[in-house]
Amino acid sequence: MATRKPRTAAVHEQTETEVEAAVTGRMGPLEREESWRRLETETFDVVIIGGGVVGVGAALDAATRGLRVALVEARDLASGTSSRSSKLFHGGLRYLEQLEFGLVREALRERELMLNRIAPHLVKPVAFLYPLTKRVWERPYTAAGLFLYDSMGGRRSVPGQKHLTRAGALRMVPALKRDALIGGIRYFDAQADDARHTMMVGRTAAHYGAVVRTSTQVIEFLREADRVSGVRVRDVEDGRETDVRAHAVINATGVWTDELQRLAGSRGRFRVRASKGVHIVVPRDRIVSESGMILRTEKSVLFVIPWRNHWIVGTTDTDWNLDLAHPAATRKDIDYILEHVNSVLATPLTHEDIEGVYAGLRPLLAGEDESTSKLSREHAVARVSPGLVAIAGGKYTTYRVMGADAVDAASVDVPGRIQPSITDKVPLVGADGYHALVNQADQLATRYGLHPYRVRHLLDRYGSLVHEVLGLTRDNAELLKPVPGSPDYLQVEVLYAVSHEGALHLEDVLTRRTRISIEYPHRGVDSAEAVARLIATVHGWDEEQIKREVEVYIARVEAERESQTQPSDQAADGVRSAAPEARPQLIEPVS
Template identity: 50%
Template structure:
């Protein structure tokens, strides 16, 4: 079956949505919905998944980009939660997505010589032990105790006054949006029907009150389609209550939105070979190194504005700068920031809307019945998406059917994972053939894994695709081409926000690359001159609105500034 999210695939998917009956319909294309679609398809269930925006466009493209056990949860003695997350971290690192998930060292600075080092060592030691127990083997290095001199060697730009020593421990990092897109593509390769920019407008029920599917609007064409499905799973994150309300009735979950923001700095701005983990008065702060930049975050504040376009405020940015500068020898300033982004966490509330409905509570996430034939899942975190997906499908099917068709995703590699070691072993040879240095090959392998050979085949067919983008040379023209031909990008925004991530990883948010990127996209997506001009104008308006929002001091003012930019599609606003 096809592994491509292409314009043709999408057109065929919309057609199939109206012509077939599905075993499972998933509403929501973030990491949870994508994981559910893959879980269901891998069981042999006829599966459909729809998303009102681009894949991963909500919380799942705006996270801290970490796969972690949640070291801070050990302070609350929540051993089961940490163990579950560490087990999933091990599976992602070794089997599911070793090309997308990479082990990452972090320093935990210490300020007390004996007591703090002792209890911190105990906590991190337990963290390591739970990871080994969950994975059945060592998947990341164990903790190391560092003297002050040793810590300064690992992180030269830390202030000597900020520590007397440190513990170095490991978690992992991931490109969150790329993980989601790869989950959707893997589900499609197993027969799932997937369509982005497809908004659910109603959830019909039969005479007995059972949900029979969903009515959707294809936002690209305006076509309305009624999807028939035996089971509907609502996985829409912060939109959970709005989506389940379409079904009527009294069941469902209570979810509140909490905003977390991040700032991005160039890699050369902070001299260090390890990341940093800091406890704050509210939560934790991560300083996370990537190949070309640093990500620093996050915050945790209630969000009461519209849900589609959360943005950082000036106060949010100052909060991160202040806390990072508590430990940095050379304070960072706004002039150092090359990008920002904000996301909304779906904070699950303790009570469901109707206590009489069947419900499964599993530590941080909950699955409950909205109405007969429809369930909702919310809570959890990116690291445990696979467990959430398994629970959701099990719950929807019922105990007996779930036993007959159990989940297999714990040992199922995503696209790009199979054959990864062999392609890595050939990377020097492949790079020499195309004139790519080791940095370029590292970049490509961490994004495409063993599928890098497909990207190189595109370059063989059109050598111009092997050239770097003039305004963003760390990306190849082939990566833009692939974003549209294989990875489901429908619009310029889709490319620059979630695939070639210049929106958050370059100082001008991709402004200088717009003409070249749009020209490549137009060739793949068949845009005429009017469409090309419209795409560029709307993306540039988005940049202006985001920059204006950053200057505002309140969420209300920042949200209003962001909403000044037009939506990509008419009717594209969600609720």
């Protein structure tokens, strides 16, 4: 077999902006402009389309193999599925019953990597109670499943299962009805803020030299004879267009996979089916419990997940064939969640208790006449034509494996020897030094004039980047004050989201860099103007732009609230889709 020539196209002289940004993978306005220059002038080994967790995972994988990589995303990092999950790193207990042992083992191994090496600042253990309702057989049956679950991932950094009597389970979760269970088993999984984690994977890819650029939409595929040779992209903020040359292109667009395949003019090797999952967020005091819960439903499972001062309750699992960018929750979806959780709660939840609602779409591999809850969560990778690879399916927890598989598939079209994946050994930015800083939280609090609780909160969002965040307050102590209307967040976090984390619009900050849009009953409206004015100090917005950003965001919230009163998907979609886009030059995919 002929030996490939060494790659030379990737060698270039780094600019001063690149070197400075690479220190922590900063993605601010200067880096954004520099990334456009690179898209225009360089030839990449791999261009990745899609800024969800699989896309950024593939970008990190490619960059750490020494490849020249660019990632483009039409909206914001994690603006689709990857900000609207159940926010769990888990093996998936229900997949054991479906005999998907390989998937569970793989996911549990990834969970351990995240907790111990890759993202200990972002991924944390979380306890769940599994209530038992059937005598004789259910406890040994469930215990056997949990034994497998506890042992399949190899090293275990979370406690094993603990069996509880009815009285013990009720002490752990006083919110339960006494007749809702005969006993219980506590087990552990892990959780993370999905949008923040995705963004940090993207920043880590940038740290290792990848171009990571949002608001950059693929509008055409470039071809040389029968092979894909790159993409034409449009900056949806200012309308600029350029061709981006690459040896290989990876389509990692999740539920948009089929649309991108049509744009490429290639026949896909698989189809993607969108399944809508809805979650509600309620205050922590509405469910008195020391633990999360996992409840069986007639179709799947329902999670009650602790989320700082809140509970996340979900999810639904229904087909969605409407607007992929803005899946809408209906009154029926919310009633379904309330009905099932209230069947076990002594004090029922009501619509008035709900602080936030979000709907996301799972990109499932299409099956024949199967309900979405039974479709496999395995992922698929295909080289659909020379120079073009598509990846879809899978689950959030296995994003790293998916990214590696996508790069492996694309390597056929990349000249030179490709190194093996090493992302199982690469911590995300903010991970190094995190544990030492946790031990120093009191000293950090004194240094910056903050309460230690606030410092710990910041450490669990930024890890060892906390000095970079708080350094922005050196000349402006006002930034240490809470965001008006959203006291869980500091004003400096808004500034940092724009100067270092790639946020371009008000909705990027309120819905993804923070979770203000789902954690407060006002859903960000009461904070919108103050946050927009902070953003304006970095992006140079004038009064007219500030007003537009606030109006667009408020219209989005009003549309979401209204859609959540509608009886059907079609009605909810009609209301939600009518809201204006924050990125007005976005082009809808060609169907």
